[in-house]
Amino acid sequence: MNDSVYVGNAGKDAALDRGWLLGHFKDVGDPRHSEAVEIKWGVH
Template sequence: MTDSVYVGNAGADAALDRGWLLGHFKDPSDPRHSEAVEIKWGVHPEGDERAGWVRGEERTALLVLVRGCFLVELPGRTVRLEREGDYVVWGRGVDHSWFAEKESVVLTVRWPSVPGYAVPRDVEDATTAKR
């Protein structure tokens, strides 16, 4: 293995960093550091929802359903991802939120990787504690 190779498991690694596998937030010496793209392996229990809407989005995003039933809330519409492989793409300026209608696993790819969109951990923990 070289320093520019990382081998892992999405489920195990995602649990260490709120689901995020790759992006600007990884240490620059880590092969998973990228300012070009972010990748998340999201595991969501039934009823899980984002603590608040993302407003003023500056990135493009692709969200792919691996399993479950996942709702993506967009201005004026709700997209239901219910078949394995269903996906939605939205671009800059599109506000969004989400809700896990059933236990779901989703793969999210966002680009570019820019700081400033994380839900504060205390808000995330309070939301999780309600369930």
Template sequence: MYVGNADVDGPLDGGWLLGHFKPRGDVRHSEAVEIKWGLHKPGDERARWVTGENRTALLILISGRFRVELPGRSVLLAERGDYVVWGEGVDHSWRAEEESVVLTVRWPSVPGHKVT
């Protein structure tokens, strides 16, 4: 069992609360799914596009205004609960237009997309 707070635990691992990157034996370790609690200041953006995507993703706006860039489409999440889902093979990027909190769920949980 693990009990925590996403606002406290998230920043310790880039916002990621659950996924393959947590130590084996930790209940938060999963190769099936990743969950991120993203806290973003206005103007925060992904350093570069994710390409060669091999996961499906769901991104839900908790608060703020958040833009997800997909090939040929820009999606603005502006109301609490707005969400976007994209599948395997779809590249993406993002930008926080206002201070934003987003919840991202990706599956499966696989290495290879971390910006260093």
């Protein structure tokens, strides 16, 4: 699999970072690192 593609479970992954899935706060080497976009997961 390509290292720039991340496959996971949003509910489980978000629980590790207070709901955040993608953004500047992820490690630079992580495919979920982005300076341009932030995504937060929530269940209502």
